[in-house]
Amino acid sequence: MVKKINTVLMDVGPLISIDGVVIHNDAGSGSPERYVNWLAGRNKDLGIAHYYITKDCIARVIDTNLIGYHTGRWPSNQRYIGYEVCQSMSASDADFLANEDMTLMQAAEDLLFYGLPINGNTVRLHHEFVSTSCPHRSMALHGNSTESVKQYFIDRIKYFASLGTTVDEMLAKQGQQPVDVAKTQQEEEGEEIMLMVRSKSGKQGYVGLVNGSAFGIGYIETVSTFMKAGAKEVTLPDDDFNRLIESQKIDEKTLVSINEISKKISSQNAEKTK
Template structure:
């Protein structure tokens, strides 16, 4: 569950909101890596040092904590715009610079739950007039990461935010009620960047392998499934993720070259026996060799590989066990 912390720091320094109901609900992305609770000490120091004018929002939120640092009936200094500062509630999605995409979306979802709670409290529903972004009031890229994850434009992001808030409002009037009614939708998810997987507990694999429906997949540091690409794992072996994202095993044709992957998915090198035939895979790059001689490990002779990559065993050669061709 999420920890809810009401820790007023700024005490109405920017003035009270002139109307009971907010005119805007403004989404921000922070410009740092701190979690929500770490902002308490950081913002308290800003206030104590007389630097409140450098900026503050009402809320700082991550997936595990909702921190309110200013009373919601007061303004903020968050948008470098008088109208927005005095007539809005402002919400910072934290960890823009440190969270994986999957983690950032979880942080963002918690922000949208808090927005849904506040809108319900004030009798509002989300629409194009009251859902706003920092970049609509001043020259800034904020909320840059939310924009990147949800279509790249204010309109696409706004459509997403409105739909999510409406969904959360349908689940309850408080964040806790929404969390209780928001069953985890396990399975594959996709956005403009790629595919990721939601586990039954709501977690996302990232920077790791995960077996899903008996198939192994690899997820990058942002939680996205790798596909049609090589991956060198920490065990020192190379793996290949097929266009479907599945880990390659057995033979795979990649960029017009054949490779063989063990049952573990690790790329094989050197000699491989497959269905009673021997093949040679480049010792460094792993691609199958054909129509050439391969020198034996002890240097005493040569092996010949046919056009299909299988090792030759021709009677016109003096062939030693395992196809070794000697020079005698």
């Protein structure tokens, strides 16, 4: 069972309203226990969130109804609860995802506790408030865009909220592969995110992104098929487009998946028109 530390390292007054959660990555390698000790003797003006979390420990250092210094802006500090996913510079992908999951479970518990919906207004990223690479590791793992990371967090938090109202209940209900379970659930709900991405010059053709999976597109008809099915077209500068291709390791093998996805979309549309 996960270790919990509850302490109050700062009280500069209550939040003026509780609008949601802001997910951060710590850009460090400390455990929650270390952060608690380190923050206790540190000038809080330099930054302090409400929670410091790994898969093994949830440390709450500010009560969730009190102001934290984590968004870099006073209006949002007065309205949001901050969560640091720890060890973003040192954990393996698997460990970081587990640390992130524990964080999202705590966020789910708090959103439920305050009776808030789970959506793009209540689930926020640090860089929505100020220019920062935070949450850098989550960005790298979940599609590298504000939209893709938020959608991943929202889907994951909804999944955890479906398991129970507290972290302990959520943990008790979870199977061996919670990440896979969440993916399956997302597919069942049919909440596809479809983007047809092209480069500005148009030289490189199109890449399709469906729920975070990328694939090269071989036929222009595929683009129009996707657009008819509700996909949005996005144009990226050539450099970024090339980086996308590079990061996704798109090659001819991925072209095979176009047919599968097309089939899925047409059957989904058939479903909708019933």
